[in-house]
Amino acid sequence: MRKNAIRQDVVETASRLFYKQGYANTGINQIIEESGVVKSSLYASFRSKGDILMAYLEAAGATTDEALKAASEKFEDPKDKVLAVFDYLVALVQEKEYYGCNFLNIISEIPKDAERVRNQIRKQKNGVRNLFANILKPVHKEDLADEIYTLFEGALIGNKVHDEVWPVLSARKIADQLLK
Known part of the structure; x- marks a missing residue:
C-alpha cells in the first residue's frame, strides 16, 4: 500500500x-x-495520535469551510447568504449521524495547554468568522460578523446540549433580525 x-x-x-x-x-x-x-x-x-488528530482537524476544517461557502453561494443577497449558512446548519444538526461540531467536540476534550490543536481549531473558527465578514462587506455590515459568528457557535452548543434543532432556528431568527 x-x-x-x-x-x-x-x-x-x-x-x-x-x-x-x-x-x-x-x-x-x-x-x-x-x-x-x-x-x-x-x-x-x-509520529503520534496527536498528529492524526491534526490531520483530522485539517480535513474536517476543509470540508466544513467548503460546505458553508457552498451554502452561502446559493444566493446573491448578503442577508440571504448568511441565513443560508444557518439553514445549512439546521439541516446538518438533524442528520442521523450528526454528533456535534467536530471542533467544539475536540476542544472540550483537550487540555488548555494543547496549543497546536487549539490553534488549528481557532484557525477553522476564524475562517467561519471571516466568511460572515466577507459576506457582509458589500453591504457595509461586516462589523456584525462577530455577532453572527457568536450566534452560529451558540447554536452549535445549544444543539449539543439539548439535542434539538430549536437553538439553531432561534439563532437564525436573531441573525435575520440583526441584518434588517
Missing part, C-alpha cells in the same frame, strides 16, 4: 472514530484495527 493511501485510510478511520466516540475514547490500536493498516505503516505516516 502506498504511503498516501495508508495516510488516507488512517485519517478516514480516525476521523470517523474521533467524531463518533471522541478523541480520548479512541485508541491507536482501534485505529490500526479498523483501518487495516499495519502498526509500522501507521507510524511511518504519523
Whole structure:
C-alpha cells in the first residue's frame, strides 16, 4: 500500500472514530484495527495520535469551510447568504449521524495547554468568522460578523446540549433580525 493511501485510510478511520466516540475514547490500536493498516505503516505516516488528530482537524476544517461557502453561494443577497449558512446548519444538526461540531467536540476534550490543536481549531473558527465578514462587506455590515459568528457557535452548543434543532432556528431568527 502506498504511503498516501495508508495516510488516507488512517485519517478516514480516525476521523470517523474521533467524531463518533471522541478523541480520548479512541485508541491507536482501534485505529490500526479498523483501518487495516499495519502498526509500522501507521507510524511511518504519523509520529503520534496527536498528529492524526491534526490531520483530522485539517480535513474536517476543509470540508466544513467548503460546505458553508457552498451554502452561502446559493444566493446573491448578503442577508440571504448568511441565513443560508444557518439553514445549512439546521439541516446538518438533524442528520442521523450528526454528533456535534467536530471542533467544539475536540476542544472540550483537550487540555488548555494543547496549543497546536487549539490553534488549528481557532484557525477553522476564524475562517467561519471571516466568511460572515466577507459576506457582509458589500453591504457595509461586516462589523456584525462577530455577532453572527457568536450566534452560529451558540447554536452549535445549544444543539449539543439539548439535542434539538430549536437553538439553531432561534439563532437564525436573531441573525435575520440583526441584518434588517
